[in-house]
Amino acid sequence: MRRWVKVALIAVSLSSFLIVGYGIYLYTSVKSTAKAIYEPREAVKAVAITQDPLEATKPELSSTELNSDRSVQMDERDPFTVLVMGVDQRENDVGRSDSMIMLSVNPSKESILMFNIPRDTRTEIIGHGTIDKINHAYAFGGVNMSIQTVENLLQVPINYYIKVNMEGFSQIIDLLGGVELENPFSFQYEGYDFKEGHLKLNGTAALAYSRMRYDDPRGDFGRNARQREVLKQTMKNALQVSNILHVQSMLTEVGNNVKTDITFNEMKKFITDYRTDLDTIESLEFNGQGKRINGIYYYIINNEEKERIHHLIKEHQQKARN
Numbered sequence: 001m002r003r004w005v006k007v008a009l010i011a012v013s014l015s016s017f018l019i020v021g022y023g024i025y026l027y028t029s030v031k032s033t034a035k036a037i038y039e040p041r042e043a044v045k046a047v048a049i050t051q052d053p054l055e056a057t058k059p060e061l062s063s064t065e066l067n068s069d070r071s072v073q074m075d076e077r078d079p080f081t082v083l084v085m086g087v088d089q090r091e092n093d094v095g096r097s098d099s100m101i102m103l104s105v106n107p108s109k110e111s112i113l114m115f116n117i118p119r120d121t122r123t124e125i126i127g128h129g130t131i132d133k134i135n136h137a138y139a140f141g142g143v144n145m146s147i148q149t150v151e152n153l154l155q156v157p158i159n160y161y162i163k164v165n166m167e168g169f170s171q172i173i174d175l176l177g178g179v180e181l182e183n184p185f186s187f188q189y190e191g192y193d194f195k196e197g198h199l200k201l202n203g204t205a206a207l208a209y210s211r212m213r214y215d216d217p218r219g220d221f222g223r224n225a226r227q228r229e230v231l232k233q234t235m236k237n238a239l240q241v242s243n244i245l246h247v248q249s250m251l252t253e254v255g256n257n258v259k260t261d262i263t264f265n266e267m268k269k270f271i272t273d274y275r276t277d278l279d280t281i282e283s284l285e286f287n288g289q290g291k292r293i294n295g296i297y298y299y300i301i302n303n304e305e306k307e308r309i310h311h312l313i314k315e316h317q318q319k320a321r322n
Helices: 003-037 063-067 136-154 166-175 203-211 220-238 244-254 264-277 303-317
Strands: 080-090 093-106 111-116 122-125 130-133 160-165 179-183 187-189 192-194 197-201 258-260 280-284 289-293 296-300
Touching: 003 244, 003 258, 003 264, 080 136, 080 166, 093 136, 093 220, 093 303, 111 220, 111 303, 122 136, 122 296, 130 136, 136 160, 136 303, 160 166, 166 203, 166 220, 166 244, 179 220, 187 203, 192 203, 197 203, 203 220, 220 280
Parallel strands: 080 160, 111 280
Antiparallel strands: 080 093, 093 111, 122 130, 160 258, 179 197, 187 192, 289 296
């Protein structure tokens, strides 16, 4: 065999070895980073309370029934639900969930359904034995109590959660190249001048854009709509990510600011089997009314509205027929 052929074979073999070795290194590195942000939920022991006088009926499903319906077969491309919590954490304070956004993901329908749960929603806090604003559940019992409280409110199981503090959300937006959106009206907030029309925002600006509510004609609903739009555009950008180097970089950057019970294997499945089949992100909102009770403002959602949202989620979670 000629010398140049031997050299070529050695070079090819060495290159193959380096590529495989680097691939193993990347896999191990991403797996290690994903493990660092993984935080499984724990059970919350229910505490019986007196029925809320504003509630006409009791929940249809028990906590046991909800928990039994949490399994997701990603190999079969099952639909699933995710509760995204934006948490305002302070030093020496567990903080509160500044925002709660529910996602229903269904690859067979090629869509994601998303909606805010108003932070002032009056509901039973599962495991605490009180009727209070839903965003207080995080202060009382963290992720676990928040999840069970939302499950009780909507009567649907939550398969996964993602908890992001504000700094982490800003980092994610920057790592994905910012967000572009249409601003319906001009306003100023936290030193930013947001003009009406098309905007391209970095993470810090997008966070400010999504936080303003007092100068919004729709108040908290306008704020919720802007939060959904920022998250919607961020998710659209994230769904374009398929490069493992980019995934590793993102997980490393946001690791201290994000927690989730999505495992590394489930992340892989989502990137390979789900990502390309999600073309539509549809948003909706709760209908209710504000009311002061004992001097405290609450957002009241009646049972008919809860039933409407419940059925919309259940319908969206059904697999589409081929």
